[in-house]
Amino acid sequence: MEVWEKVNYLIEEKKMSKKEFADRLVALTPKLKRTDEAPSSQTILGYLYGKREIKVELIPYIAEVLGVTEQELFSFDIEYATSYNYKQSKEVREIINLLQYAPSSVVEHIKLQLQKYKTLHDESTKSL
Known part of the structure; x- marks a missing residue:
């Protein structure tokens, strides 16, 4: 499971929409190293749909919005979400x-x- 898939799973688990997640992330005003600017909501949605690679500097902000640790985004524990036990x-x-x-x-x-x-x-x- 890719990080963007885990992020999407956690968004769903928190009963949050992708737009709400993007808005909360933008509100934290994270800065991208390359541009020294915050990513747009459109860019964040690109991350969530797997069309763009999530930038490492966003990980702490993503974790904060989702209420998890940064390590949990890379942990195998989330991968217990199979079709058989997805809800559990x-x-x-x-x-x-x-x-x-x-x-x-x-x-x-x-x-x-x-x-x-x-x-x-x-x-x-x-x-x-």
Whole structure:
């Protein structure tokens, strides 16, 4: 998943329109290195549609508008959004972040339960 796709996913997750995102980003007045000016809303929409490459200097501003860390824009955790669990991706990321506080016995229990669900899923798709 490309960064622009993750940004779009997070925009949707925040129930924000692309235009609203672009307006919020422009309001922060980020400066592009090449022009020393803020990108236009049109340019930002180009980033969101994958027609332009997102400039690295915009990453902190994008993260601020989305309420995430810069690292989250590059993290694999967002990529849990498959067609199967797209609506649950946010919850999956929250669980991953909370796992560090669980005792190993709880982690093992969760792992076993998930393996059971995987087996059931695999068996049900084989019969199709």
